[in-house]
Amino acid sequence: MARYIVSRLAITLVMALLATLVIFLIANTVPGDPVLAQLGDVAASNKEFVAEWRAKYGLDLPLWQRYLVFLKGLINGDLGQSIASQRPVLADIAQFAPATLELATAGFLLALIVGIPLGIVAAVRRDSWIDHLARVVSLIGVSSPTFWLAFIMLAVFYGGLEIAPGPGRLDPIAFAPKTVTGLYLVDSIIAGDWEAFRDAAAHLVLPSIVLAAATLGLITRTTRASMLETIGQDYVRVARAKGLRERTIVRGHVLPNALIPVVTLGGLAYANLLTGAVMTETIFSWPGLGRYTFRSAAALDFPAIMGITLVVALVYLVINFLIDISYALLDPRVVR
Amino acid sequence: MTALVDSHSTVLAVAPVRTRAQRWRRRYGLAAAGAAIILAWVLIAIFAPLLTPYHPDTVEVTVRLQPPSPAHWLGTDALGRDVLTRLLHGARISLTTGVVVVVVAAVVGTLLGGIAAYARGRIEELIMRLTDLVLCFPPIILALAIAAALGIGTTNTIIAMLVVWWPKFARLAHSLVIVQRSQEYVEAAMVIGFSPARILLRHILPNAVGPLIVLVTLDVGNAIITFAGLSFLGLGVVPPTSEWGSMVAEGRELVSQWWVATFPGVAILTVVLGFNFLGDGIRDWLDPKSRRW
Numbered sequence: 213m214a215r216y217i218v219s220r221l222a223i224t225l226v227m228a229l230l231a232t233l234v235i236f237l238i239a240n241t242v243p244g245d246p247v248l249a250q251l252g253d254v255a256a257s258n259k260e261f262v263a264e265w266r267a268k269y270g271l272d273l274p275l276w277q278r279y280l281v282f283l284k285g286l287i288n289g290d291l292g293q294s295i296a297s298q299r300p301v302l303a304d305i306a307q308f309a310p311a312t313l314e315l316a317t318a319g320f321l322l323a324l325i326v327g328i329p330l331g332i333v334a335a336v337r338r339d340s341w342i343d344h345l346a347r348v349v350s351l352i353g354v355s356s357p358t359f360w361l362a363f364i365m366l367a368v369f370y371g372g373l374e375i376a377p378g379p380g381r382l383d384p385i386a387f388a389p390k391t392v393t394g395l396y397l398v399d400s401i402i403a404g405d406w407e408a409f410r411d412a413a414a415h416l417v418l419p420s421i422v423l424a425a426a427t428l429g430l431i432t433r434t435t436r437a438s439m440l441e442t443i444g445q446d447y448v449r450v451a452r453a454k455g456l457r458e459r460t461i462v463r464g465h466v467l468p469n470a471l472i473p474v475v476t477l478g479g480l481a482y483a484n485l486l487t488g489a490v491m492t493e494t495i496f497s498w499p500g501l502g503r504y505t506f507r508s509a510a511a512l513d514f515p516a517i518m519g520i521t522l523v524v525a526l527v528y529l530v531i532n533f534l535i536d537i538s539y540a541l542l543d544p545r546v547v548r
Numbered sequence: 549m550t551a552l553v554d555s556h557s558t559v560l561a562v563a564p565v566r567t568r569a570q571r572w573r574r575r576y577g578l579a580a581a582g583a584a585i586i587l588a589w590v591l592i593a594i595f596a597p598l599l600t601p602y603h604p605d606t607v608e609v610t611v612r613l614q615p616p617s618p619a620h621w622l623g624t625d626a627l628g629r630d631v632l633t634r635l636l637h638g639a640r641i642s643l644t645t646g647v648v649v650v651v652v653a654a655v656v657g658t659l660l661g662g663i664a665a666y667a668r669g670r671i672e673e674l675i676m677r678l679t680d681l682v683l684c685f686p687p688i689i690l691a692l693a694i695a696a697a698l699g700i701g702t703t704n705t706i707i708a709m710l711v712v713w714w715p716k717f718a719r720l721a722h723s724l725v726i727v728q729r730s731q732e733y734v735e736a737a738m739v740i741g742f743s744p745a746r747i748l749l750r751h752i753l754p755n756a757v758g759p760l761i762v763l764v765t766l767d768v769g770n771a772i773i774t775f776a777g778l779s780f781l782g783l784g785v786v787p788p789t790s791e792w793g794s795m796v797a798e799g800r801e802l803v804s805q806w807w808v809a810t811f812p813g814v815a816i817l818t819v820v821l822g823f824n825f826l827g828d829g830i831r832d833w834l835d836p837k838s839r840r841w
Contacts, residue, residue, distance in 0.1 A: 238693055351824055355817055359780045359800075361813075366803065486686065488688075490689070490781070495800060509692050510696070518693075520689070521689055525686070
């Protein structure tokens, strides 16, 4: 087991290093010119000004030197300075991350709480109406474009029925709870501010439903498929032959094995929610990483784009590492 | 009889007697529904200019933001352009980009994965580690970064999507070819002295193609959503090209003029559902035992 963990860790570290190279190359060898995008036509026609500006951001060095500079900075936790916000990229990311974390976690929990039971029931009551309902729900969830679903939810529940709050994390006139973690729900509990807690929770409802939709479909699908496969195994037939109750069989014999693939998928799905956040946050004016990513991409703010892609890739790698380990713990055969 | 040996069902019921039509619907219904939806959209894309009296880019400010009416079935947008016309023309871009991205990625990925599995050794290591490397990035964010770097435009966005799209096919093809490689017929072909390329393309791939076809079909829907998403974020098509994602973007603040953003989204939803139905149907069909939906 220890050897397995060490080898997975080594692979993860190598991949992380390669990831930095990929990101660096994308940002530095492509035709889009950040100077033009940032300075505008007038300033960009002034050669001296452009040269000075290039030197300031180290854009005049040869490629491999720039990569070393970039790596050295990374080791010191320096992702460079955002050209648009004129602040360190890491500071920007740290500021926007909690909002996304809160949203992604809420969406993930929602998808799990609805998706896993739905998948289980669909498998146990195969071909019943609930199985068909689960199939329709999951297909629609997977097939709806996130950005459109976000619009529809806002238009119906905020614009039309007026039962949901509008975009943003809080009411425009409300004060944010004192920052401890940056997660409004947690911070408002710490501050004992129930008004803010209710407000923040209400603002979370629509975006987390939108974010959960696609993941919900995937989780339901995987749970059901995996349940069906396990139900067909011989040991389940033995349990049935022993005369155990159906409920005992499903809970004690089928579920523990059937949920293993769901763990794998769940980890990946959580990482994917961070991506889905780009669309959701853009529509819901949610001040998180997703909106930051979108704005940086639109402004060709390369240090910011590089930084965020790298951070998300690292999060991806860490989650994958954790999935591998938990997989090995759940199913010891993997290690051999 | 089938029900008696069906170990999946919890109750051993007697198989219901079904008419021929019911059996057909059970077996092919989903795939047929998907194929019909896709066919309808393909026809719409081809004949779009003949289907409406308007031009997708004609600006007519006097009729801006009109609700759906007999003259404009799906209303007009903020520039007075007919939403239905733009929606019908938008089918061209969405279908083409979706199919192009998936087909090119599938061909490239399958060849790379197939070569890796057949060649083994260093080539396999190189190709599969490259695959892992791309897969360690979240696809949309990487595509977003590349698309932003290359600049706005349909071709650039397609290139960006291709970069992140091929690895899943490489991985699937790799695992499929590995299974086939140890089969006797491959050994026979080697003994006869066929070239590796011939064995891979003419012997192994035809035997491994089923799951690849399923993935391709399911994935076109995925690609259409992703392209629309990038367009929605302002990276896909150059305005005023009518494209579903950018149409939703244009209407996203117009909550009381809901028709501007709603209908293009419905178009995306139906097309993607079509490809998912077809893909699921083909899967049931190729592997009837699983019936996974």
